[in-house]
Amino acid sequence: MPDSIDARSVRADDLRYLLAVARAGSRAVAATDLGVDSSTVTRRIRALEKALGVRLVEQGVDGWELTEVGRDVAEGAAPIEAAVERTIDAVAGARANSLRGNVRITAPDAFGAYFVAPAMARLRNENPDLTVEVLTATRQLNLQQSGFDVAIAVGVPMSGKLVTAPLAEYALGLYATDEYFQTRPVPQTAADLTAHSLIWYVESLLQVGDLDLTHHLPALTSRLMSTNVFAQVEATRAGGGIGLLPAFVAMRHPELKRVLGDAVEIRMDFSFAARRERLSSPTVQAIHAALRAEVDARVGELLP
Incomplete structure (x- = not known):
């Protein structure tokens, strides 16, 4: 210097x-x-x-x-x-609290679609000069490659370049269809799950530690996998196996029935993260407030 x-x-x-x-x-x-x-x-x-x-x-x-x-x-x-x-x-004579410019948000697939998108739609309606990009993927955050202003992540991103805060807790459970059980016994205990096909993420590609299956159901291995939660849902709906799905996604499909609801419920967290230099931005603060309001109003979906 x-x-x-x-x-x-x-x-x-x-x-x-x-x-x-x-x-x-x-x-x-x-x-x-x-x-x-x-x-x-x-x-x-x-x-x-x-x-x-x-x-x-x-x-x-x-x-x-x-x-x-x-x-x-x-x-x-x-x-x-x-x-x-x-x-x-x-x-321009705009309102004093009007937001403008471009903002990019990265979020997991389902949470991005069902929670981030509607919250941002309302924020955009209040701030017509604001442009919002929502990138959805369940993956490890890559600061240089992805390029974002705000990130929603499963768990807590491990990076000194990000400031994180808890956003929401959500529940996952096991789900399957009556069609799947037409030719297979309904599991009565967690030990019975080893005889079934589990639908989950491609863990070798995911690289999100909190979603490592061995942390939650160590005796099980997945036989049908996808990096996209909506593909997992469709595979489960098609009778391809028992899906380990977020409750806020599965509840949207009445044909998906909860399996071992009293024995298997996994809790995970979504975190809000932003680069340190973006924390003072009124836009980032408005996004955080909008997402907090969204999850607070719909906590019954996240933790039914």
């Missing part, structure tokens, strides 16, 4: 470019968000590094990654962006 920096050499707009890279974890994604090409992002970041006399970004395995100093600088740049947005609102 140089002994002194001429503040006149630091362009506030370059700080916004760094903030975009911090959020996206990718030069290409940041360029798309900013409406420019990738070379412009590179040029503006290098100019900022030259003005400050420090390295702000470095090449990671999957894209650009901010250095420790870069993360601190990006966090300090957030109020600049907020000030620009307030100025635009003032000139």
